Amino acid sequence: MAPITFLEAIRQAMLEEMAADPRVVLIGEDVGVYGGAFKTSEGLLEKFGWERVIDTPISESAIIGAACGMSYLGLRPIAEMQFIDFIACCFNQLTNFVAKSHYLWNAPVPMVVRGPSGGGVHGGPFHSANPEMYFLHTPGFKIVYPSTPYDAKGLLKASIRDNNPVLFFEHKFLYRRIKEEIPESDYTVPLGKSIVRREGKHLTILSYAAMMHVSLEAAAALAKEGIEAEVIDLRTLLPLDEETILNSVRKTNKCLVVHEDTKTGGIAGEIAAILFEKAFHDLDGPLVRVTSLDTPVPYAPTLEEAFLPNAEKVFAAAKDLVRF
Amino acid sequence: MPASESRVKAGKLSRQQYLDLYYFMRLNREVEDTMARLFRQNKIVGGLYASLGQEAISVGSAYALEKRDWLAPMIRNIGALLVKGVPPRDIFTQHMAKYTSPTKGKDGTSHFGDLDNLHIISPISMLGDLIPVMTGVAMAGRYLGQKIVAMTWIGDGGSSTGVFHEGLNLAASQKAALVLILENNQWAYSTPVSRQVPLENLADRAKAYGISSYIVDGNDVVAVYTTAKEAVERARAGEGPILIEAKTFRRHGHAQHDPAEYVPKEQRAYWEKRDPITLYEKFLTEEKLLDAKGKKEIEAQISALLEKEREFAENSPMPPPELASQGVYCTGPECHDLKPKWERPVEELLPPKSCVEPVWTVEGFGSGIVSSSGSAPIHFGDVPTGAEKPSAPPRPPAKGAAKPRKKPVAKKSARKGGR
Secondary structure: OOOEEHHHHHHHHHHHHHHHOOOEEEEEOOOOOOOOOOOOOOOHHHHHOOOOEEEOOOOHHHHHHHHHHHHHOOOEEEEEOOOHHHHHHHHHHHHHHHOOHHHHHOOOOOOEEEEEEOOOOOOOOOOOOOOHHHHHOOOOOEEEOOOOHHHHHHHHHHHHHOOOOEEEEEEOOOOOOOEEOOOOOOOOOOOOOOEEEEOOOOEEEEEOOHHHHHHHHHHHHHHHOOOOEEEEEOOEEEOOOHHHHHHHHHHHOOEEEEEEEEOOOOHHHHHHHHHHHHOHHHOOOOOEEEEEOOOOOOOOHHHHHHHOOOHHHHHHHHHHHHOO | OOHHHHHHHHHHOOHHHHHHHHHHHHHHHHHHHHHHHHHHOOOOOOOOOOOOOOHHHHHHHHOOOOOOOEEEOOOOOHHHHHHHOOOHHHHHHHHOOOOOOOOOOOOOOOOOOEOOOOOEOOOOOOOOOHHHHHHHHHHHHHHOOOOOOEEEEEEOOHHHOHHHHHHHHHHHHHOOOEEEEEEEOOEEOOEEHHHOOOOOOHHHHHHHHOOEEEEEEOOOHHHHHHHHHHHHHHHHOOOOOEEEEEEOOOOOOOOOOOOOOOOOHHHHHHHHOOOHHHHHHHHHHHOOOOOHHHHHHHHHHHHHHHHHHHHHHHHOOOOOHHHHHOOOOOOOOOOOOOOOOOOOOHHHHOOOOOOOOOOOOOOOOOOOOOOOOOOOOOOOOOOOOOOOOOOOOOOOOOOOOOOOOOOOOOOOOOOOOOO
């Protein structure tokens, strides 16, 4: 089978789940006739009709609210944020209504909220966000942030089939830039499981989404200098796969976290706390963070480049860390 | 709506229906009076909100629903819950945070629901959020072929939220079978409606969404019921969402702690004379539907029921501490096996039957209803009501890949306005 893009993987996941299960519907802005701002839903309206591919007004709270209401009657809606930045507009509907529903009154909300996220494409401060941590702090969500076409498809299918609200982040830098051969048969990738992308013994690099590729690039450069970095792709941020992280750090004794989200309040801090609680005696050095700057995402390419982590920054930080 | 008008419609109700409305209003008030006593005894864990004087709205509107229909209450709609079939013990145990409550003590007040049997969606404290949720319920009901109506309530205060607009606009654009009861009790906590909204009638908000609306005397239970019934049937028939403004007055403060001294005495006095239960008793007596004996029987029935229910609640245990960490996630089919109730052939929703041409067929860009205000400019393509419609102007290309439509599909542009 020919390799497919990340974007095509998303499209295929939705198409196949909708074909297999009439409970699955898609709701969002311009998802129907236009096929989505990034064409992730191209062809779905043709196939499934107006009742299942629902173009809405520009009303993020109403999109989430309606998807939640549909899920209460047994449907499995996929709600699209045209850009994930706009998820801020429906923060209340998500954090207070959707996330608390099962805990408070035993009403599951089997819905997926998905959309293009992340920077590196000069989208500027309102089209480049990584808002995952706003929601990681809210009990009730599952949060998925894949880095490969194979995972994107398998994790999106698993998210659609999950009985909980899943926030599914699609890094738009990856949409058309990476391709991968994937199986033709139906498969899923389980939520809550990270994966070791490269084995190593000198340090552990934890990352996800676009930064996973940056980390692998840095690991290749480190290998040329005799430093074997173990690169782990977190894939699901909530619930976090602590076991895989701890097993790796107990082996390498050093941990570097690379994320595109800003530094303060990023997931690296949470991982640091987990390591201090559960692997304190296994650490031979400080937990090191390579992240974006604590600023909004700037527009100019020179500024955005300074803002984002890259392989050189990861390489330098890793070299510093292995000296401990 | 003047009381006389409701009497005109009075013939539509059976004797039992009249008495049901009376029973549920009395039950609503007695449940809340019981809770006020429990509150004074420190047995209510959190706040207590009263619907004193607004019972006709909760009871009259919910009574218009069928068993298959869905409702989502707001804080002053305990009467609606009772009508839909919630036993009073659930309301007592909720307020007392007991383990036997519908949420097992995880939330209080009327924040609970029942997806499987009673079709009730739990509210949250943030106002307006139920409107898009109930729109989704109505959309899913239509999708599943169930012919249901979704009903929820909002206050005059909550009608100023952004999500009120988003939700009602989506409902209108989807023609969702939603009935929204706007309880104008004239006070959002301490702020009078005149300082919130520059409209005499909040029902006028409906015009902005191109939907029908009604204004009803919220202290006249028969008027509320007959109006809601008509709205429910119109929504069920596919006319889209309907807004009902029920004019009333909040006789208690925002909650038990609030003496509401900001309310002018004359206003309070006026509305105290218009108590919905007193008015309705007078009507029932005049119509010879209720006599002193019948009234006593109903009172005895309610008091016996509430005694039993209150005792159950008081004797119920608090939730065990270990419950706090449980239930964040649904753990799968063993936790909830989610199966929608299909009432239409599923094949209709799967290819090849579901396949369509991806082309907008919305007729007549700009040829909507002419502005109701004479001084407002007539926009491109607008035609005055009644004038002969010119052929539709050339449509701008639809977004992106949309192909030009092949044949125009007529769309009903004139809608029946409410009052």
